[in-house]
Amino acid sequence: xxxxTILVLVAAILLIAACGPTSTPAATQAPAAGGTVSGAITxxxxxxxxxxxxxxxxxxxxxxxxxxxxxxxxxLEVPFEQLFAKFETEAGSGGGPDMFIAPNDSLGTExxxxxxxxxxxxxxxxxxxxxxxxxxxVTVGGKIYAVPMIPKALAMYYNKTTVTAAPKxxxxxxxAVKSGKKVGVPNSAYHTFxxxxxxxxxxxxxxxxxxxxxxxxxxxxxxxxxLKTAGAQIRADGDLDTLYRAGxxxxxxxxxxxxxGNEDALGKDxxxxxxxxxxPKGDAGPLTGIDxxxxxxxxxxxxxxxxxxxxxxxxxxQTVYANVAGDPAARTDVTPSNANVKAFADAANAGFARPQTxxxxxxxxxxxDAATKIFEGKSTPADAIKSACDAMNKANKK
Amino acid sequence: MATMPIARxxxxxxxxxxxxxRLANPYVYLIPAMLIMSVxxxxxxxxxxxxxxxxxxxxxxRIDSPPPNFVxxxxxxxxxxxxxxxxxxxxxxxxxxxxFWTFSNVTVHVIIGVLIAxxxxxxxxxxxxxxxxxxVLPIVIPTLVVANVWRNMFDxxxxxxxxxxxxxxxxxxxxxxxxxxxxxxxxxPPIPFLPLPLAYFxxxxxxxxxxxxxxxxxxxxxLQSIPRDYYEAASMDGASPTQQFFGIxxxxxxxxxxxxxxxxxxxxxxxxNLIYFVSGGGPxxxxxxxxxxxxxxxxxxxxxxxxxxxxxxxxxxxxxITLITNRVSRATESYDA
Numbered sequence: 001x002x003x004x005t006i007l008v009l010v011a012a013i014l015l016i017a018a019c020g021p022t023s024t025p026a027a028t029q030a031p032a033a034g035g036t037v038s039g040a041i042t043x044x045x046x047x048x049x050x051x052x053x054x055x056x057x058x059x060x061x062x063x064x065x066x067x068x069x070x071x072x073x074x075x076l077e078v079p080f081e082q083l084f085a086k087f088e089t090e091a092g093s094g095g096g097p098d099m100f101i102a103p104n105d106s107l108g109t110e111x112x113x114x115x116x117x118x119x120x121x122x123x124x125x126x127x128x129x130x131x132x133x134x135x136x137x138v139t140v141g142g143k144i145y146a147v148p149m150i151p152k153a154l155a156m157y158y159n160k161t162t163v164t165a166a167p168k169x170x171x172x173x174x175x176a177v178k179s180g181k182k183v184g185v186p187n188s189a190y191h192t193f194x195x196x197x198x199x200x201x202x203x204x205x206x207x208x209x210x211x212x213x214x215x216x217x218x219x220x221x222x223x224x225x226x227l228k229t230a231g232a233q234i235r236a237d238g239d240l241d242t243l244y245r246a247g248x249x250x251x252x253x254x255x256x257x258x259x260x261g262n263e264d265a266l267g268k269d270x271x272x273x274x275x276x277x278x279x280p281k282g283d284a285g286p287l288t289g290i291d292x293x294x295x296x297x298x299x300x301x302x303x304x305x306x307x308x309x310x311x312x313x314x315x316x317x318q319t320v321y322a323n324v325a326g327d328p329a330a331r332t333d334v335t336p337s338n339a340n341v342k343a344f345a346d347a348a349n350a351g352f353a354r355p356q357t358x359x360x361x362x363x364x365x366x367x368x369d370a371a372t373k374i375f376e377g378k379s380t381p382a383d384a385i386k387s388a389c390d391a392m393n394k395a396n397k398k
Numbered sequence: 399m400a401t402m403p404i405a406r407x408x409x410x411x412x413x414x415x416x417x418x419x420r421l422a423n424p425y426v427y428l429i430p431a432m433l434i435m436s437v438x439x440x441x442x443x444x445x446x447x448x449x450x451x452x453x454x455x456x457x458x459x460r461i462d463s464p465p466p467n468f469v470x471x472x473x474x475x476x477x478x479x480x481x482x483x484x485x486x487x488x489x490x491x492x493x494x495x496x497x498f499w500t501f502s503n504v505t506v507h508v509i510i511g512v513l514i515a516x517x518x519x520x521x522x523x524x525x526x527x528x529x530x531x532x533x534v535l536p537i538v539i540p541t542l543v544v545a546n547v548w549r550n551m552f553d554x555x556x557x558x559x560x561x562x563x564x565x566x567x568x569x570x571x572x573x574x575x576x577x578x579x580x581x582x583x584x585x586x587p588p589i590p591f592l593p594l595p596l597a598y599f600x601x602x603x604x605x606x607x608x609x610x611x612x613x614x615x616x617x618x619x620x621l622q623s624i625p626r627d628y629y630e631a632a633s634m635d636g637a638s639p640t641q642q643f644f645g646i647x648x649x650x651x652x653x654x655x656x657x658x659x660x661x662x663x664x665x666x667x668x669x670x671n672l673i674y675f676v677s678g679g680g681p682x683x684x685x686x687x688x689x690x691x692x693x694x695x696x697x698x699x700x701x702x703x704x705x706x707x708x709x710x711x712x713x714x715x716x717x718x719i720t721l722i723t724n725r726v727s728r729a730t731e732s733y734d735a
Contacts, residue, residue, distance in 0.1 A: 085697045092459025109700065113456035114463060239555070297460075369682055376585045376681075395482075 037068040037311060039304040044087065044100035046080030052260035056324040057101075060317050064308060071304065084110075091115040091296050098299040099309060101149060103289040104137050108356035110294075111140040117295040118143040122306045129315070133349055134330035137290030140356050146292030147309040148330035150321065151348035152255050154194045154286035157262060158272045162250045166274035170198060170223055173277045174230060176251065183232040184240035184252035185224055187375050189368040191237060191253060194286035195220040197352060198279025208359035209398040210389040212367075213382075216281055221374050221381035223279070234375045256344040259326035263340070273343035275350065288351030290330065359396045366391040449706035450474070456700040466703060473707035482704065487683070487691075493715065496687040499598070500667045503605050507662055510606065511613025512651065516643070518614070519621045530618070533611045541608070545675035548604040552581040552676070585681050597677040597685045604676055605669065613658060620654035621647070660723040667716060688712040 043061075047054040054077070065073060076097065078086055084106040090096035092115065110116050120143055127135055127148070134148035158166050163181065167173040177183045185191070196202065200216030228234045233243070241258050243249045245265035253276065263271045276284035293309035295302055311317065318329040322336035328345035329336070336342055354360075366388035373379035379387075392398075450473055452458075452466035480487050514533070518526055536544065551558045559581070564574040581600040588596050624646065632642045670689045673679060679686035679694070686694075692712065695705035 088456060088459065088700065092456070094461050109456060114460055115456075372585070372682055376583075378585050 036070070037064060037073075037304055037307045038070040039301040040072045040074070041099065041301055041304050041308055042074045042076065042097040043308075044076050044078050044083065044097040046078055046083040046100075046102055048080075049077060052325040053257070053321075053327065056321045056327070057312075059324065060312055060320055064311055067311075068308075071308070073308070087296075088113065088115060091298055094298055096296045096298055098301055099293050099295050099305040101291060101293050103152060103291050104146070104354060104356065105289065107138065107145060107294075108140055108358065109361060111143075111145055111356075112358065115297055116145045117297045117299065117302055118145060119147070119295060119306060120144050122303065123147065123310075126310060129331045129333045130313075131330060131332050131349065133288065133353060134290050134292075137288065137353060138292045146290075146294045147306070147313045148290050148292045149313055149318070150256075150291040150327040151288055151330055151345065151351075152257065152291060152328070153288040153344070153348040153351035154191060154253055154255050154276060155344055155347040156251060156253055156274045156276055157244060158251045158274065159244070159247065159249070159266065160270050160272045163272065166272060167251070167277050168274075170277045170279045173251070174223075174227060177227055177230040177232045180231075181250045182243075182248065183227060184243060184249045185227055185232055185234050186237035186240055186253055187234045187371050188237065189364050189371055190287060192221070192224065192371050193352075193367075194253070194276050194284050195224060195279070197283065197285030198277070198281060199223060200281035203363060204355070204357075204359060207398070208357055208396060210359075210363075210392040210396075213386040213389040218381040218385045220279070221371070221385065225374065225381065228375065256326055256328060256341070259340055259344065263326070268338075271340060273340040273347075275343070275347050283350060285352035286347065287354045288348045289354050291327075292330075359392075359398070362392045362395040366395075446706045446709060449703050450710045451707075452703045454703035454706070456702075459702075469703070473704045474711070476704065477707055477711060482701075489711075492683075492686055492688060492691055495594075495685070496667060496715075498594075499601075499685075499687060500663055503602060503609060503666045504659060504662045506602070506606050507609040507613045508655065508659060510610040512617045512655070514610065515614045515617035515621055516647065518618060533614055536608050536611050537615075541669075541671040542675065544604070544608055545672050548600075548607075549582075549676045552600050554578055554580045554583070557581075582677050583681055585684075595681055595684050597681060601672060601676055601685060605666070605672055608672070609662065609666070613655070613662070616654055616658040617651055620651050624650045656726060660720075660726075663719060663723060664716070667719065688715070 045054070045057060047057065057075075061073060061075065064071065078100075083100070083102055087096055087100060087102075088106070088110060091110075092113065096115075107116075123144055127144075130148050131151070134151050135144065137151065138144055138146035138148050156166060163176075167176050173183065193203075196212070196217050199220040201212060201220050202215055202217070203210060203212050205211050224234065233240065233249075237254050237258075240249060240252045241254065241261065244252050245262060247266065259271070259273070276286060278284065293305075293312060295305045295309070299305055313330070315331060315333055318331050318334045319336070321327045322329050322334055322341050323338065326338060326341050326344075328341055328348055336345070370379070370384040370388035373384045374381050449466075451468060451470060453469050453473075454466040457463060458466040476482055477489050480489060517523075518529060523529075550556075554560060555578075560577050560579055563579070564572075564577040567577055568574065579596070582597050584596045586596070587593055588599065628646050628650075629642055632646060637645060667687070668689050669687070670693065673685060673687055673690050674693070677685045679690050683691075688708070689712065692705050692708045695701045695708055699705075
C-alpha cells in the first residue's frame with residue numbers, strides 16, 4: 001500500500017513537472033538596437049520552401065551568422081495560412097518566436113491583443129530611409145510595431161510576346177478581351193478590392209461604417225462581370241498563376257510574391273508588369289500591405305531581435321530581397337535592378353493603405369461571399385454589395 | 399512428526415482492515431489515470447464550459463491579460479439566432495446538413511459494405527484474399543492524404559475525375575468541354591429539389607470510397623459466423639436467394655453491424671479532415687459541419703467564447719445521437735440468434 005502511494009505521488013510530481021512552463025533562454029546581453037546582434041533569437045517566416053523569398057532570407061541570415069557569431073539564430077518555417085493563428089496562440093500563452101516576418105494582415109488584431117512589442121524607442125532615428133507609407137503600414141494607435149520590409153500591392157502582369165502595350169484604362173482592357181486577348185481576373189475579396197477606387201468605390205467612412213453600397217463599388221463588380229462576359233477568366237489567383245506561367249494568359253492580376261515564379265516559368269524577358277488600369281473615376285486602388293519584422297511582446301531578447309530586424313532591413317539586405325526575391329523595398333534608397341520590381345514598388349505606393357481598424361477585420365468574409373455570388377451569377381452586384389455591407393455593419397454594430 | 403500449521407481466526411479489527419484495503423485498492427490503482435485524465439481531459443472540458451459563458455477573445459489570451467466578461471447565455475443565443483460576425487451563418491442549416499451528411503454517408507457505407515461482403519463470401523470465388531487486401535487500403539491511408547488526393551482529383555481543369563469523364567465521353571463523341579465540372583466551386587444544386595451543392599456529392603464520393611471497406615470487414619466477419627445449414631434448410635423449404643438474404647443474412651448481421659454503424663455515425667458526424675481539406679466548407683459554407691465551423695470560429699475569427707459555446711452545442715447534439723443509438727444497440731443486445 002505504501003509503495004503504491006509513493007508511486008502515485010512520484011507520478012503526480014512528474015506530471016506536474018511536465019506541465020510546468022518552459023523558460024526561454026535569455027540573451028547573454030541585450031545589444032543596442034541597430035548594433036550588434038547577440039543572444040538567442042528565434043525567427044518565424046511564412047515563406048514557401050524553395051521560393052525566392054526564402055532564398056533571399058537564407059542568404060542574409062548566413063551573412064548575419066558570420067557577422068554576429070555570438071548570436072544563436074534559429075529559423076522556423078510556418079505555413080503562411082497558419083502563421084497568424086499559430087503566433088497568436090503561442091504568444092498568447094507566453095511563448096512564440098522572438099520575431100517573425102509577415103504582411104500587416106493581423107497587425108491591428110495582434111496589437112489589440114497585446115501580443116506585439118511597440119518598437120518606437122528602439123527605432124528612434126533608424127527609419128529615416130524608409131517610405132512614409134511603409135512606416136504608416138506598421139503603425140497602430142501612433143506606435144510602430146515592426147521594422148518595415150516590403151510594400152506589396154496588386155499590379156497587372158502581361159506577356160510581352162503577345163501584348164505590345166499594356167492596357168492603361170479599363171476601357172482598353174475590355175477592348176483587349178473583346179479582341180481575343182486571354183485575360184484572367186482573380187475572384188477573391190482581396191484581389192477585387194483593387195477595382196473599387198477606379199469606379200468611385202470605397203469601403204468605410206471615418207467612423208468605420210461600411211458605405212460600399214452607397215458608391216461605385218457595385219459598378220466595379222459590374223465592370224469585372226463585363227470582362228467575364230467578353231471572355232475573361234474569373235478564377236482563383238493560383239489557377240491564373242498556372243495559366244500565365246504556361247503561356248495561356250496574356251494579362252492577369254496578382255502581387256509581387258509570384259514575380260519570381262512567373263519570371264522563372266515564363267522567362268524574365270517575357271514578363272511585364274504595369275499598374276492596374278485606370279477607371280472612369282480615377283486610378284485603381286489595390287490594398288497595399290506592408291511586410292515587416294514584428295517582435296513578440298514575450299521576447300526575452302527584444303534588443304537582439306530589433307538589431308537583427310534592422311540588419312535584415314538594411315539597404316544592402318533590401319537590395320538582396322529586391323533582386324533575389326523580386327520584392328519591392330520599404331526603403332527609398334534601394335534601386336532594384338529589375339524593372340518589374342520597380343513597377344510593383346510604384347503600384348504599392350499608389351495603392352490604398354490597408355486599414356488596421358477592428359472594423360476592417362469584418363470585411364473579408366462578407367465581401368468574399370459577395371464576389372462569389374456575383375461571379376457565380378447568383379446575385380446582382382448591387383444586391384451582393386448591399387448584403388455584404390449590411391453583414392459587415394451588423395458584425396461591427398454600426 | 400510433521401505438524402500442520404493452524405490458521406488463527408482473524409480478529410474483527412484485522413478483518414475490517416483487510417476488507418477496507420481490498421475496497422480501497424481499485425481506487426489507488428485508478429488514481430494515476432484519474433490524475434492524467436483530470437489534467438488532459440476534465441480540466442480542459444470544464445474550462446471550455448466556463449469559456450462558453452464569457453466573451454473570451456484574443457484580448458484575453460495572454461496569461462497576464464484581464465479576465466473575460468461573463469455574458470451568461472448570450473453566446474448560445476447569438477449562435478442560435480445567427481447574430482454572429484459570420485455572414486450567411488445559419489446554425490439550423492449547419493446542424494441539418496451535419497445530420498444529413500452523417501446519415502446519408504453511413505447509409506451508403508452500410509449498403510455497399512454489406513453487398514461487397516456478401517459477394518466476397520460467395521463460394522468458389524477466386525483471389526478472395528487479394529480482394530480483401532486491396533479493399534482494406536482506404537482504411538490504412540491517412541485521411542489527410544486521401545482528402546488532398548481527392549481534392550486534386552476534383553480539380554476542374556487538371557483533375558482525374560473530369561479527365562476520365564471526358565475520355566469516356568469522347569468515346570461517344572461528346573466534347574471535353576462538356577465535362578468541365580466545377581465540383582467544389584459550383585453553387586448550382588445538381589438535383590433541383592435537394593438544396594445541396596455539387597461539393598456535397600464530391601465529399602460523399604470521397605467518403606464512400608473511404609468508409610465502405612470498414613463496413614465490409616465487419617460484415618465479412620459476421621457472415622462467416624452464419625452456419626451454412628440455415629441456408630441449406632431454407633433452400634429445401636423453397637426460399638429464394640433474396641428471401642434467404644432478408645430472412646437469414648440481414649437479421650444475423652445486425653448484432654455485428656449496429657455497433658459498427660454507431661461508430662460510423664460518430665466518426666462521420668465529426669469528420670473534420672475530409673470536409674476541411676476537400677471542400678473547405680464551401681461554396682459559401684454550404685458544406686460546413688459543426689466541427690469545421692467551430693474550428694473557423696477559433697482559427698479565423700478568434701471568438702474563443704463563442705467557439706466554446708458552439709462546442710457545447712455540438713456535444714449536446716452528439717449526446718442525443720449517442721443516447722438514441724445506444725437505445726437501438728440495447729434493443730439488439732437481447733437479440734436471440
